[in-house]
Amino acid sequence: xxLEKSMIKLNQDVPTRDQAIRMAGQLLVDGGxxxxxxxxxxxxxxNDVSTYMGNFIAIPHGTDDGKKYIKKTGISVVQIPMGVxxxxxxxxxxxxxxxxxxxxxxxNEHLNILSQIAIFCSDVSNVAKLAxxxxxxxxxxxxxxxxx
Amino acid sequence: MAQEKKKSSIKVGIQKxxxxxxxxxxxxxxxxxxxxxxxxxxxxxNGWFPNxxxxxxxxxxxxxxxxxxxxxxxGKMVDDDRGAVIGAVATLGVxxxxxxxxxxxAMIMGPFSAWLLKKLDNAFQDKIKSGFEMIYNNFSLGIxxxxxxxxxxxxxxxxxxxxxxxxxxGVDAIIRVHLLxxxxxxxxxxxxxxxxxxxxxxxxxxxxxxxxxxxxxSVLFLMESNPGPGLGILLAFMLFGKGSSxxxxxxxxxxxxxxxxxxxxxxxxxxxxxxxLAAMAGGVTGTFLFSVLGGGLKAAAxxxxxxxxxxxxxxxxYFGNLVGVLGAAIVSFVVAAIILKRDKGTGDELxxxxxxxxxxxxxxxxxxxxxxxxxxxxxxSYADIKKVIFACDAGMGSSAMGASLLRDKFKKAGIKLPVxxxxxxxxxxxxxxxxxxxxxxxxxxxxxxPNAMQVSVGNFLSSPKYDQIVANFKALTQVEDKxxxxxxxxxxxxxxxxxxxxxxxxxxxxxxxxxxxxATMATSLFSDAMKKAGKKTPVKAVKIxxxxxxxxxxxxxxxAAKKNxxxxxxxxxxxxxxxxxQDKKLKQIVDKLN
Numbered sequence: 001x002x003l004e005k006s007m008i009k010l011n012q013d014v015p016t017r018d019q020a021i022r023m024a025g026q027l028l029v030d031g032g033x034x035x036x037x038x039x040x041x042x043x044x045x046x047n048d049v050s051t052y053m054g055n056f057i058a059i060p061h062g063t064d065d066g067k068k069y070i071k072k073t074g075i076s077v078v079q080i081p082m083g084v085x086x087x088x089x090x091x092x093x094x095x096x097x098x099x100x101x102x103x104x105x106x107x108n109e110h111l112n113i114l115s116q117i118a119i120f121c122s123d124v125s126n127v128a129k130l131a132x133x134x135x136x137x138x139x140x141x142x143x144x145x146x147x148x
Numbered sequence: 149m150a151q152e153k154k155k156s157s158i159k160v161g162i163q164k165x166x167x168x169x170x171x172x173x174x175x176x177x178x179x180x181x182x183x184x185x186x187x188x189x190x191x192x193x194n195g196w197f198p199n200x201x202x203x204x205x206x207x208x209x210x211x212x213x214x215x216x217x218x219x220x221x222x223g224k225m226v227d228d229d230r231g232a233v234i235g236a237v238a239t240l241g242v243x244x245x246x247x248x249x250x251x252x253x254a255m256i257m258g259p260f261s262a263w264l265l266k267k268l269d270n271a272f273q274d275k276i277k278s279g280f281e282m283i284y285n286n287f288s289l290g291i292x293x294x295x296x297x298x299x300x301x302x303x304x305x306x307x308x309x310x311x312x313x314x315x316x317x318g319v320d321a322i323i324r325v326h327l328l329x330x331x332x333x334x335x336x337x338x339x340x341x342x343x344x345x346x347x348x349x350x351x352x353x354x355x356x357x358x359x360x361x362x363x364x365x366s367v368l369f370l371m372e373s374n375p376g377p378g379l380g381i382l383l384a385f386m387l388f389g390k391g392s393s394x395x396x397x398x399x400x401x402x403x404x405x406x407x408x409x410x411x412x413x414x415x416x417x418x419x420x421x422x423x424x425l426a427a428m429a430g431g432v433t434g435t436f437l438f439s440v441l442g443g444g445l446k447a448a449a450x451x452x453x454x455x456x457x458x459x460x461x462x463x464x465x466y467f468g469n470l471v472g473v474l475g476a477a478i479v480s481f482v483v484a485a486i487i488l489k490r491d492k493g494t495g496d497e498l499x500x501x502x503x504x505x506x507x508x509x510x511x512x513x514x515x516x517x518x519x520x521x522x523x524x525x526x527x528x529s530y531a532d533i534k535k536v537i538f539a540c541d542a543g544m545g546s547s548a549m550g551a552s553l554l555r556d557k558f559k560k561a562g563i564k565l566p567v568x569x570x571x572x573x574x575x576x577x578x579x580x581x582x583x584x585x586x587x588x589x590x591x592x593x594x595x596x597x598p599n600a601m602q603v604s605v606g607n608f609l610s611s612p613k614y615d616q617i618v619a620n621f622k623a624l625t626q627v628e629d630k631x632x633x634x635x636x637x638x639x640x641x642x643x644x645x646x647x648x649x650x651x652x653x654x655x656x657x658x659x660x661x662x663x664x665x666x667a668t669m670a671t672s673l674f675s676d677a678m679k680k681a682g683k684k685t686p687v688k689a690v691k692i693x694x695x696x697x698x699x700x701x702x703x704x705x706x707x708a709a710k711k712n713x714x715x716x717x718x719x720x721x722x723x724x725x726x727x728x729x730q731d732k733k734l735k736q737i738v739d740k741l742n
Contacts, residue, residue: 011664056669056672079665081659081668082668083665083672094672096669096672098665098668123534123580124669124673124730125727125729125730127669128666128728128729131664131665131669132662132664132666133665134662
């Protein structure tokens with residue numbers, strides 16, 4: 001699978017992590033990848049086990065139950081330059097996130113691109129490049145380099 | 149000193165050009181061998197098992213396949229896949245309309261057309277509307293390719309043909325004045341430029357046939373086909389060469405001597421053009437011995453293998469032929485050995501000593517020091533390294549071995565860094581690259597990838613440097629597990645100068661147009677580090693116009709942003725870092741703050 005330009009939203013400013021997840025989820029809905037119910041399942045999953053990955057990224061996705069709402073594999077990207085805290089409200093550690101990857105995966109079709117994202121984002125300066133990206137194409141190009 | 153540098157840069161330049169030329173051939177040697185074997189075995193009527201049908205393959209392979217491959221590879225070296233395609237298209241223009249194999253034409257048209265395409269792309273790329281890239285890409289290549297193929301057909305091809313005709317005239321003239329051995333002085337360089345078939349089949353063979361018809365044999369058949377000079381050069385490489393050229397030489401020598409595929413040794417000469425002297429000396433010797441000892445062939449020996457030569461040797465001329473070939477090999481071996489050995493010692497005691505001192509110094513530091521001109525960039529540390537690339541001359545053998553060795557060591561040490569290998573000319577300049585090369589290739593590797601960290605090794609297979617590299621990376625991963633302990637206050641205190649830390653009341657990162665996200669992240673990381681170190685100075689990300697012009701602000705910026713900051717503020721304190729997130733200086737700043 002490939003990242004689509006239309007699934008990438010740049011320069012967003014959100015007050016809460018739930019809103020960031022909803023935004024990533026809505027992109028998946030708009031892209032025809034999931035039913036709207038999937039978004040709730042993404043929120044539920046994040047409350048359950050945080051999808052904060054470290055290095056300023058989070059990869060919200062649905063629960064096992066939520067899988068029935070997936071129509072096709074898709075990945076969305078939301079860039080939040082000012083950052084949003086992904087830690088639990090009652091937690092005083094900060095888990096700042098600048099790039100959110102919304103994930104809807106069927107039949108492991110997304111694993112390839114996910115491992116690319118993982119490898120790429122394991123270097124925090126790469127995440128900075130994503131967080132500074134000025135166009136969806138730039139995001140795609142940055143991630144594309146990983147495979148090579 | 150300055151002269152010294154100049155001299156070496158000319159040397160590097162020539163070497164680079166040679167590598168570029170041989171780089172077009174190296175990947176295609178397999179194809180050349182395929183053709184050579186087909187010709188040796190099945191050529192009608194001179195092959196070992198003549199076969200008229202298979203014989204049909206030989207000419208198109210030589211005249212079309214090989215030049216097209218060379219043009220393709222040459223284009224690829226300049227502009228990747230697009231360059232490769234247009235290189236092949238344009239090369240066809242030189243090929244069509246001649247009978248001679250147009251290797252030289254391909255070596256010109258391939259890179260040249262790729263270069264033109266690159267220029268064209270650079271001029272238009274950002275003017276293309278999105279969605280039209282595909283159309284642009286295909287049609288720009290298509291149209292330019294058509295024009296270049298036509299250009300090659302009408303302009304380059306005639307020039308090439310004229311060039312080889314001049315070489316023919318020269319050889320012809322020398323033969324007429326009976327100074328036969330001297331003809332090799334023209335023949336050998338022409339051979340290396342892939343005019344061997346033009347000369348062999350174009351001039352020498354027709355003249356030889358006339359002579360053989362009269363007296364039953366001719367030396368002319370031997371002048372180009374003599375495998376002696378090539379054999380001598382390859383043997384010299386076997387004993388005195390370096391790196392991949394050394395390790396690939398034995399195979400090449402067998403192919404040259406028994407397969408008669410001269411093309412195999414041309415890249416070695418192109419790599420080190422002064423070796424042409426060895427080929428000339430060998431060729432002259434060979435021809436001289438053939439003439440004196442009554443050597444000669446009944447017919448053309450094609451390909452020029454020792455077996456083919458003996459097969460068509462005239463009765464009673466075996467001795468002369470063998471001595472001629474061997475004599476040529478010995479002379480060219482000796483000359484080539486001298487050239488290679490002299491080159492190894494660099495001949496310059498001063499330079500040698502400097503090199504020694506430098507390596508002694510760097511060994512005491514446990515890390516190879518890049519030369520003085522790159523001293524600034526040598527502060528790069530192992531922390532930035534994202535991959536390791538072994539680079540050797542052709543990317544064929546030694547670098548692959550070195551890479552697999554280090555890969556293995558990494559695996560055992562639990563270091564998860566990719567280790568690959570490539571030819572020096574394919575190196576791409578990128579950050580976070582550790583390039584490992586042989587000492588003599590360091591200069592060229594640095595030209596290709598000035599931003600990469602460099603380690604040179606004397607020997608790819610058994611270098612103590614590998615263990616140093618492994619140790620360095622290992623130390624790094626241990627440090628990363630416990631970042632609190634990572635701060636090494638003793639480390640290079642001189643990096644931050646002119647900052648009055650006692651005045652600082654706030655640390656700022658600048659949010660500006662294209663750096664919103666990274667400023668957020670840098671602020672978060674830095675305040676995290678401050679907290680861990682028990683420091684209390686607040687850290688904030690601000691817009692560039694939100695600061696008070698006062699030394700209580702310490703602003704951490706990239707070099708690019710510093711300029712603009714200086715335009716607006718006179719008194720704030722500024723530290724520039726190359727990487728807002730991971731720069732070494734950041735730790736030192738934390739240490740010095742309150």
